[in-house]
Amino acid sequence: MNIVLLGPPGAGKGTQAARLQAQRGMIQMSTGDMLREAVAQGSPVGLEAKAVMAAGELVSDAIVSALIGERLDAAGSNGAIFDGFPRTREQAEALDLLLAERGRSLDYVIELEVEEDALVERIAGRFSCARCGASYHDRFNLPRQQDLCDLCGSSEFVRRPDDNEQTVRRRMAEYRAKTEPILPYYEERGLVRRVDGMASVEQVAAQIDAILDS
Numbered sequence: 246m247n248i249v250l251l252g253p254p255g256a257g258k259g260t261q262a263a264r265l266q267a268q269r270g271m272i273q274m275s276t277g278d279m280l281r282e283a284v285a286q287g288s289p290v291g292l293e294a295k296a297v298m299a300a301g302e303l304v305s306d307a308i309v310s311a312l313i314g315e316r317l318d319a320a321g322s323n324g325a326i327f328d329g330f331p332r333t334r335e336q337a338e339a340l341d342l343l344l345a346e347r348g349r350s351l352d353y354v355i356e357l358e359v360e361e362d363a364l365v366e367r368i369a370g371r372f373s374c375a376r377c378g379a380s381y382h383d384r385f386n387l388p389r390q391q392d393l394c395d396l397c398g399s400s401e402f403v404r405r406p407d408d409n410e411q412t413v414r415r416r417m418a419e420y421r422a423k424t425e426p427i428l429p430y431y432e433e434r435g436l437v438r439r440v441d442g443m444a445s446v447e448q449v450a451a452q453i454d455a456i457l458d459s
């Protein structure tokens with residue numbers, strides 16, 4: 246099964262994708278994570294992406310589509326969760342092509358419906374494990390044991406440089422202008438399912454599971 250998780254910054258895409266990967270053996274394909282990795286390594290892609298990401302704007306379609314293409318073969322028979330990709334019509338068309346070349350297709354596009362005002366609070370409280378990347382929140386999603394990652398036990402946590410209010414507002418504007426308009430492309434094919442992204446992490450997970458098991 247191959248699915249896209251769609252929603253604005255802070256909607257919970259990464260949280261749900263990581264859970265699906267852990268529970269169903271699907272592979273999480275996060276272009277945000279891939280780009281942050283490239284920035285950390287100082288690779289040519291990272292050097293090009295760094296300032297664009299810091300400004301809250303979108304990296305070029307060619308770069309992110311190439312990143313997904315390189316990793317797609319790693320998605321085994323349990324399928325992939327596309328998290329933060331596609332973000333433009335061009336990327337949506339590129340994804341269709343990349344999947345078709347491998348004899349695959351999309352099963353669902355799951356839109357996380359959220360209220361934008363609540364997202365700034367979500368993003369401002371977000372932190373993640375410096376070792377394994379597991380995502381947490383100061384109020385909504387704390388590690389079970391204080392200061393220890395649930396998944397790998399590390400006690401080192403980090404916050405993203407683009408998680409400040411000004412950049413978050415810019416990222417949201419980019420979502421509204423460039424990403425939301427791709428929904429009709431998928432609606433025409435009957436792929437879109439909607440979940441209430443304002444519910445708790447567990448309730449959102451249950452809604453997604455109900456779709457995948459239907």
Ligand code: AP5
Pocket residue numbers: 252253254255256257258259260261276277278280297298299301302303304305306309328329330331332336367368370371372380381382383385386416442443444445446447449
């Ligand atoms: P990316 O890393 O994809 O960021 P984003 O889309 O802005 O999404 P976020 O990671 O901020 O949010 P999320 O929906 O994953 O929420 P999360 O689960 O963490 O992209 C970053 C940048 O990279 C872009 O701005 C762009 O520059 C570039 N880029 C990436 N992909 C690109 C592409 N395809 N094309 C071009 N450029 C690209 O949750 C947020 C917080 O809320 C967490 O703390 C979490 O614990 C908490 N939380 C989650 N769910 C709930 C809930 N139900 N209730 C309460 N709290 C919750």
